[in-house]
Amino acid sequence: MNKQNKARLFSLRNLPMDVIRLLAAPPGLVWLRPKLIYTSKAAKKRIRGGALLISNHTGFIDPVYTMYAVWYRRQYFVCHQVLMETKGGPLLRLAGCCIPIDANNFSMGSFRKITDTLKEGKVVTLFPEGHINDGSGKMQEFKSGMALISMQSKCPIVPVFLKPPKHWYNRLRVVIDEPVDVTQLCGGVPAFSQINEITKQLQQREALLEQFADK
Amino acid sequence: MSVSRNEILEKLKEILVSADENGREKLSAVTESANLYTDLGLGSVNMLYMIIATEEVFGIRFDDVGMNDFQTVGDVVSYIEGRLS
Numbered sequence: 001m002n003k004q005n006k007a008r009l010f011s012l013r014n015l016p017m018d019v020i021r022l023l024a025a026p027p028g029l030v031w032l033r034p035k036l037i038y039t040s041k042a043a044k045k046r047i048r049g050g051a052l053l054i055s056n057h058t059g060f061i062d063p064v065y066t067m068y069a070v071w072y073r074r075q076y077f078v079c080h081q082v083l084m085e086t087k088g089g090p091l092l093r094l095a096g097c098c099i100p101i102d103a104n105n106f107s108m109g110s111f112r113k114i115t116d117t118l119k120e121g122k123v124v125t126l127f128p129e130g131h132i133n134d135g136s137g138k139m140q141e142f143k144s145g146m147a148l149i150s151m152q153s154k155c156p157i158v159p160v161f162l163k164p165p166k167h168w169y170n171r172l173r174v175v176i177d178e179p180v181d182v183t184q185l186c187g188g189v190p191a192f193s194q195i196n197e198i199t200k201q202l203q204q205r206e207a208l209l210e211q212f213a214d215k
Numbered sequence: 216m217s218v219s220r221n222e223i224l225e226k227l228k229e230i231l232v233s234a235d236e237n238g239r240e241k242l243s244a245v246t247e248s249a250n251l252y253t254d255l256g257l258g259s260v261n262m263l264y265m266i267i268a269t270e271e272v273f274g275i276r277f278d279d280v281g282m283n284d285f286q287t288v289g290d291v292v293s294y295i296e297g298r299l300s
Contacts, residue, residue: 102281106282108280193235
């Protein structure tokens with residue numbers, strides 16, 4: 001991995017996002033009592049520089065949950081463009097934490113925005129299922145764009161598994177795996193088949209994290 | 216840089232063949248009228264891959280182009296030709 005730029009600790013541009021995080025964190029901590037579960041010592045190491053967080057998508061509030069996974073870093077979320085046109089759109093725009101994409105016609109501009117954000121040393125979170133899963137709790141098939149994003153930005157992928165509380169008295173469980181260097185998985189310039197293979201491997205890894213959440 | 220449509224097409228074929236060794240035979244015979252999705256069976260990620268590789272090979276940028284903006288190989292060739300001129 002190339003040495004990544006360090007994200008700035010404070011900047012005026014990040015102020016709205018930081019204020020929202022500060023205001024939302026205490027009630028969230030009290031209500032959800034998130035339990036962070038690391039799969040290994042390497043997973044427990046703090047993420048430095050750019051990283052692509054991938055997670056299962058169980059509901060609208062998942063971005064809040066993933067914030068607890070890497071609570072010490074600002075996160076930027078890849079989201080559908082339509083979300084920005086909802087009532088919450090102005091708040092999301094103000095927070096500046098969203099990278100909207102057109103899922104029906106993914107553009108090179110969006111791709112560049114995501115990779116540039118990672119190259120700047122920031123943490124980007126995306127839900128590779130592409131949408132909230134069907135409610136059965138079963139993960140949908142991952143889309144393989146994340147592998148290309150990781151390769152192009154030369155940033156590792158950090159798999160995260162979310163197990164939201166079923167009842168108000170349950171705790172939120174967040175499983176964090178160690179970073180995966182995608183370029184090592186394919187060894188140089190990948191072929192189409194390798195990209196699909198990497199995606200499968202990441203999905204299997206993500207599925208394994210569920211066992212940690214149940215422990 | 217002046218590159219003919221044929222040269223662009225050949226380079227595109229090289230990119231596609233190097234990315235999909237299994238489809239070498241099919242991809243080598245590609246013409247400009249071939250549909251990227253139905254004839255070549257490319258998905259949006261394959262398209263993204265092709266565009267990234269094309270950018271590197273030709274030294275151009277696909278400015279805010281959507282994956283669905285291209286339907287045929289000819290569309291991609293025309294875009295590259297336009298950017299190079």
